[in-house]
Amino acid sequence: MLKYLINLFFPKLCLGCNSLLLSNEQTICSACNHSLPHTNHHLLKNNETTTKFYGIIPLEFSAAMLYFHKKGIVQNLIHNLKYKNHQEIGTLLGRWYAKDLEAISKVKMFSEIIPVPLHKKRLEERGYNQVTTFCEALSNELQIPYNTTLLLRNRYSKTQTKKDKENRKEISNALFDVTYTDADHNKHFLLVDDVMTTGATLEACAKALLKIPNSKVSIVTIAYTQS
Numbered sequence: 001m002l003k004y005l006i007n008l009f010f011p012k013l014c015l016g017c018n019s020l021l022l023s024n025e026q027t028i029c030s031a032c033n034h035s036l037p038h039t040n041h042h043l044l045k046n047n048e049t050t051t052k053f054y055g056i057i058p059l060e061f062s063a064a065m066l067y068f069h070k071k072g073i074v075q076n077l078i079h080n081l082k083y084k085n086h087q088e089i090g091t092l093l094g095r096w097y098a099k100d101l102e103a104i105s106k107v108k109m110f111s112e113i114i115p116v117p118l119h120k121k122r123l124e125e126r127g128y129n130q131v132t133t134f135c136e137a138l139s140n141e142l143q144i145p146y147n148t149t150l151l152l153r154n155r156y157s158k159t160q161t162k163k164d165k166e167n168r169k170e171i172s173n174a175l176f177d178v179t180y181t182d183a184d185h186n187k188h189f190l191l192v193d194d195v196m197t198t199g200a201t202l203e204a205c206a207k208a209l210l211k212i213p214n215s216k217v218s219i220v221t222i223a224y225t226q227s
């Protein structure tokens, strides 16, 4: 009864399209769920994300889960995840994507999941890293440890929205750093971010991780957008 009243006065809305959720739906309505633009990158040896990094950084595997279109469901989901504290979106998408990744043999080779870190100052402003719940869900479902202390962001930069060449350079110099011990050698890191655009941030992170002796790096993101 109480639940019924709460739903009556505070109806839950789909975080993809804002329509009313049915009682058997959570976070994302069935219509949005069925029309999510999956990339299926994980099934392709060469995909848009591998092409992006080809010749720039050596990656074992890279894939994005969904296509990001302006004014689309994925844009709404990412906005709600990133700015509206709807971290349950990351959990849900992470669970779904883990099922896709489980189907490929590469997943057994990953030693640790590494989120692209926020600078301490931005983390304080926002209160959370938007990629945390997605990483946690992948970690739980795939039984791969999740490491938030290895890779650090040193400099605060407000460069997320501009995409020009100069900006790419700036992010590349944004100085991600690694603090590692001998125990971190010989690992295959799965680097995770929310949206892949130019790929410059991921490139800088991957370069930092590849400083660790005998390390390998793979990348997955929630969404992919043409830069």
Ligand SMILES: [Zn+2]
Pocket (backbone or CB within 6 Å): 014, 015, 016, 017, 018, 019, 028, 029, 030, 031, 032, 033
């Ligand atoms: Zn919806």
